[in-house]
Amino acid sequence: MLTGIHFLLSYKCDSECDHCFLYSSPQAKGTFTLDQIKIVFDELVKIGTIECVYFEGGEPFLFYPLMHESIRIANAMGFRTGVVTNAYWATSQGDAELWLKPLEELGVSDISISDDGFHHENKETSPAKHALNAARKLGMSYGSIGIDKPTVEEGIDKEQAKGKPVIGGGVMFRGRAVEKLLEGLPRRPWTEFTECPYEDLENPKRVHLDAYGNIHLCQGLSMGNIWDAPLSKIVTQYDADSHPICGPLVNGGPANLVRKYDIKHEDKYVDACHLCYLVRLALIDRFPQYLTPRLVYGLS
Numbered sequence: 320m321l322t323g324i325h326f327l328l329s330y331k332c333d334s335e336c337d338h339c340f341l342y343s344s345p346q347a348k349g350t351f352t353l354d355q356i357k358i359v360f361d362e363l364v365k366i367g368t369i370e371c372v373y374f375e376g377g378e379p380f381l382f383y384p385l386m387h388e389s390i391r392i393a394n395a396m397g398f399r400t401g402v403v404t405n406a407y408w409a410t411s412q413g414d415a416e417l418w419l420k421p422l423e424e425l426g427v428s429d430i431s432i433s434d435d436g437f438h439h440e441n442k443e444t445s446p447a448k449h450a451l452n453a454a455r456k457l458g459m460s461y462g463s464i465g466i467d468k469p470t471v472e473e474g475i476d477k478e479q480a481k482g483k484p485v486i487g488g489g490v491m492f493r494g495r496a497v498e499k500l501l502e503g504l505p506r507r508p509w510t511e512f513t514e515c516p517y518e519d520l521e522n523p524k525r526v527h528l529d530a531y532g533n534i535h536l537c538q539g540l541s542m543g544n545i546w547d548a549p550l551s552k553i554v555t556q557y558d559a560d561s562h563p564i565c566g567p568l569v570n571g572g573p574a575n576l577v578r579k580y581d582i583k584h585e586d587k588y589v590d591a592c593h594l595c596y597l598v599r600l601a602l603i604d605r606f607p608q609y610l611t612p613r614l615v616y617g618l619s
């Protein structure tokens with residue numbers, strides 16, 4: 320049952336982080352129009368199970384008026400709302416309050432702030448700290464997101480065979496992270512990756528929407544396009560087994576995707592997402608409707 324919709328308001332961002340699985344950057348362009356957002360909201364009502372709407376990017380605060388008005392409408396429609404930001408705008412705590420106060424007045428339910436070394440060199444005096452302090456002072460509900468450079472640790476929990484290396488830091492090995500952050504990390508045989516560890520592709524609880532119309536089940540893995548058919552219809556008719564990428568993933572993970580399409584591959588990969596992402600990249604011209612947009616794969 321789909322309960323959450325996350326708008327990727329834009330792929331544009333003031334930063335270009337090594338770990339970004341969307342390849343967001345200052346060069347990326349485009350956002351929704353307000354009328355497009357309203358069309359989506361009408362579709363959310365038709366779906367009937369949506370409870371919360373998030374605004375992310377890229378960096379959604381680059382489109383502040385649109386984000387603000389969208390949150391206002393969503394709240395008025397009875398949805399819980401949230402935003403995810405890197406807090407680039409929080410140049411001091413006082414200024415951060417200026418940016419956050421209008422959102423607090425709207426009653427935004429959650430603000431998630433990236434607070435890590437990828438986004439901010441000095442964590443103690445970073446914009447993220449200003450934003451977190453401002454949110455606390457305004458009485459807003461907030462949280463921080465911390466992702467660190469990959470580290471190698473020994474597996475200790477029972478999910479991991481004891482002594483096997485575990486990669487810490489929380490980086491998802493998709494998008495730019497595959498290009499930038501793999502060096503020196505331990506790898507495992509591709510045949511071990513027999514399930515998708517993070518997404519419920521059969522019964523997704525939340526999806527991301529971008530301004531090109533793509534409904535992302537995972538970054539760059541599309542359920543369909545909302546500018547081609549109504550969102551409510553695509554969601555209602557979605558069947559993972561008949562989706563050419565999700566079907567194999569549900570029935571045997573990235574390793575099954577390799578076998579299904581007989582993809583040339585290496586012997587070892589860092590994790591399931593690393594293998595999945597590269598197999599999808601190899602299939603992008605065969606399934607352009609489902610593996611999109613190309614910029615999420617670092618392609619033009």
Ligand code: SF4
Nearest residue numbers: 515517537591592595
């Ligand atoms: S990259 Fe593939 S394996 Fe990883 S979460 Fe996404 S769909 Fe699942």
